[in-house]
Amino acid sequence: xxxxxxxxxxxxxxxxxxxxxxxxxxxxxxxxxxxxxxxxxxxxxxxxxxxxxxxxxxxxxxxxxxxxxxxxxxxxxxxxxxxxxxxxxxxxxxxxxxxxxxxxxxxxxxxxxxxxxxxxxxxxxxxxxxxxxxxxxxxxxxxxxxxxxxxxxxxxxxxxxxxxxxxxxxxxxxxxxxxxxxxxxxxxxxxxxxxxxxxxxxxxxxxxxxxxxxxxxxxxxxxxxxxxxxxxxxxxxxxxxxxxxxxxxxxxxxxxxxxxxxxxxxxxxxxxxxxxxxxxxxxxxxxxxxxxxxxxxxxxxxxxxxxxxxxxxxxxxxxxxxxxxxxxxxxxxxxxxxxxxxxxxxxxxxxxxxxxxxxxxxxxxxxxxxxxxxxxxxxxxxxxxxxxxxxxxxxxxxxxxxxxxxxxxxxxxxxxxxxxxxxxxxxxxxxxxxxxxxxxxxxxxxxxxxxxxxxxxxxxxxxxxxxxxxxxxxxxxxxxxxxxxxxxxxxxxxxxxxxxxxxxxxxxxxxxxxxxxxxxxxxxxxxxxxxxxxxxxxxxxxxxxxxxxxx
Amino acid sequence: xxxxxxxxxxxxxxxxxxxxxxxxxxxxxxxxxxxxxxxxxxxxxxxxxxxxxxxxxxxxxxxxxxxxxxxxxxxxxxxxxxxxxxxxxxxxxxxxxxxxxxxxxxxxxxxxxxxxxxxxxxxxxxxxxxxxxxxxxxxxxxxxxxxxxxxxxxxxxxxxxxxxxxxxxxx
Numbered sequence: 227x228x229x230x231x232x233x234x235x236x237x238x239x240x241x242x243x244x245x246x247x248x249x250x251x252x253x254x255x256x257x258x259x260x261x262x263x264x265x266x267x268x269x270x271x272x273x274x275x276x277x278x279x280x281x282x283x284x285x286x287x288x289x290x291x292x293x294x295x296x297x298x299x300x301x302x303x304x305x306x307x308x309x310x311x312x313x314x315x316x317x318x319x320x321x322x323x324x325x326x327x328x329x330x331x332x333x334x335x336x337x338x339x340x341x342x343x344x345x346x347x348x349x350x351x352x353x354x355x356x357x358x359x360x361x362x363x364x365x366x367x368x369x370x371x372x373x374x375x376x377x378x379x380x381x382x383x384x385x386x387x388x389x390x391x392x393x394x395x396x397x398x399x400x401x402x403x404x405x406x407x408x409x410x411x412x413x414x415x416x417x418x419x420x421x422x423x424x425x426x427x428x429x430x431x432x433x434x435x436x437x438x439x440x441x442x443x444x445x446x447x448x449x450x451x452x453x454x455x456x457x458x459x460x461x462x463x464x465x466x467x468x469x470x471x472x473x474x475x476x477x478x479x480x481x482x483x484x485x486x487x488x489x490x491x492x493x494x495x496x497x498x499x500x501x502x503x504x505x506x507x508x509x510x511x512x513x514x515x516x517x518x519x520x521x522x523x524x525x526x527x528x529x530x531x532x533x534x535x536x537x538x539x540x541x542x543x544x545x546x547x548x549x550x551x552x553x554x555x556x557x558x559x560x561x562x563x564x565x566x567x568x569x570x571x572x573x574x575x576x577x578x579x580x581x582x583x584x585x586x587x588x589x590x591x592x593x594x595x596x597x598x599x600x601x602x603x604x605x606x607x608x609x610x611x612x613x614x615x616x617x618x619x620x621x622x623x624x625x626x627x628x629x630x631x632x633x634x635x636x637x638x639x640x641x642x643x644x645x646x647x648x649x650x651x652x653x654x655x656x657x658x659x660x661x662x663x664x665x666x667x668x669x670x671x672x673x674x675x676x677x678x679x680x681x682x683x684x685x686x687x688x689x690x691x692x693x694x695x696x697x698x699x700x701x702x703x704x705x706x707x708x709x710x711x712x713x714x715x716x717x718x719x720x721x722x723x724x725x726x727x728x729x730x731x732x733x734x735x736x737x738x739x740x741x742x743x744x745x746x747x748x749x750x751x752x753x754x755x756x757x758x759x760x761x762x763x764x765x766x767x768x769x770x771x772x773x774x775x776x777x
Numbered sequence: 778x779x780x781x782x783x784x785x786x787x788x789x790x791x792x793x794x795x796x797x798x799x800x801x802x803x804x805x806x807x808x809x810x811x812x813x814x815x816x817x818x819x820x821x822x823x824x825x826x827x828x829x830x831x832x833x834x835x836x837x838x839x840x841x842x843x844x845x846x847x848x849x850x851x852x853x854x855x856x857x858x859x860x861x862x863x864x865x866x867x868x869x870x871x872x873x874x875x876x877x878x879x880x881x882x883x884x885x886x887x888x889x890x891x892x893x894x895x896x897x898x899x900x901x902x903x904x905x906x907x908x909x910x911x912x913x914x915x916x917x918x919x920x921x922x923x924x925x926x927x928x929x930x931x932x933x934x935x936x937x938x939x940x941x942x943x944x945x946x947x948x
Binding site: 231233234236237240243244248256261264265347377378380381382383384385386387388461464465469499500503504505510511514 | 857858859860861863864865867872886888891892893895896907918919920921922923924925926932933934936937938941
């Protein structure tokens, strides 16, 4: 955990009073809605279909039990008793009243939580591998760098009015859980031939109406130069990114139009002019940030404790353990993913009661620490393996032990037309129906890893392009239709999925997914060949045939 | 449109000269980039001070040869959402060492003052009277800054290091 000091706290309190003043001026009419819009967006406040929506940042996906309890408080006090975890390590509250927003922000600020830049044309929440600091084989904890970037990008005087939003993601593991290739800037910590650590910098990834996989702009940037290199990219983008058309304003379009070589040269020229500046990080700067991250005092514990051996006789526990617990870098401990995808529920939602309960469980079993991943699930990052049976029973009691992590019912979905003013079609009911179709755990397990991603419009908040099965809601003559893609993925082998054919009506979507799954089961070479690998091996044609033969 | 300079509302000593208007022989003038570049020497050779209104889509490199003789560079925010002039401002101040008045023009609102000050602006053609009046209070809104810029304010990172050193130097 990163501990805020007086300096960090002062800044967020100053931000709260600034926003309080902005809301006051809006309510008095001194600010027009157009003027207020950008200001409120930079504090994560959207006007949705029914009410204001409030998006709060969980930087690099790490939060304390105390912070989680404060989310529960905000949900209860200012909203309707629940919150929604998003694909970018944020939480959203859907029913906030404008006049109460400054108070909600002030309550969050007390525990070091803010909503700065969770929307607007600025640098958004810096996201990271949700297993950062605990994943086996990691180069180092990438959150040190994510925190440096968080501070660097917060209220940046030059880059707060960019052509369009700007997203960073960072990982230090070989397996990419942070989807860095679909971010404006993706950072991969690695070691070069000389054994030094630094960053591979990717640029121009993104989904939306024109999806691009990020391209490597520089294969090695030493840590000391990270901020100056990032500043060079942002400066080139701020000056030359398109501002004439909102759909062509992301950096991916600039990179595409210039070509990566020319773009890289512009950045390099800019960087060489300023790399030895006040942005250079010396070791003591980095150490200072590192010193304010605290780590648990792990005990020396057995890998196979008695408690675990005993519980292995319970098939329900075993199903959950095999599905939802993962190797930890410290022997005797596990990382536990907590599925927020109950059968029939909206993906990523948690009630205030669940938030409080899981905060208690984090205190009891995970050194008071929680994580949020882009798959819209939570994680308890430091659970002693001997505690797994007790934790499982407690999670089960609050409806959070669905053993479907990475399975077909672990669906990523945006809020869609049920909430969102931009949506063309509903996402949540599609997800709910799919979870009911595949509710049988044995069936889902037999199918194996399969990521279904649903977006209610072309803006792609549900990352449909990179779902193994992607579902995109569109509108045709006033009716909801859905385009289906297959073969997308968001990890280190990121690729955009391929459309299988004409869009299908709302009522057919779950049938189509079932057809795709049945086709896969019939086509896979071996039981352990994943859906995504079968699609890669055979292409979309056999799947297309299966889906449209009877339609 | 009130001008804020030196932290308070001030009279504008510069006269905006339209592109098709005759040039007065003396007095402080503010002209467009196009007019300036037509004959920079003629303008700079006049008795009065010269300022240029520089558009936000033109490289400031073209202005660099004249910077030490310009009294004002006015940068433009066509809307407050268009942030290109922040980069131009920092380049002029931090890379090219411009010491004259750096003026923010266009849709300049209260909520940009801190960003603009940090980017190097020191005068502001403010759109609303009430915002101009609130300048001094708004400029003090923040006391913590995470990024180093040319404005010389100490960053949070360095403040921490100083605090740490002063602690360790204690008894």
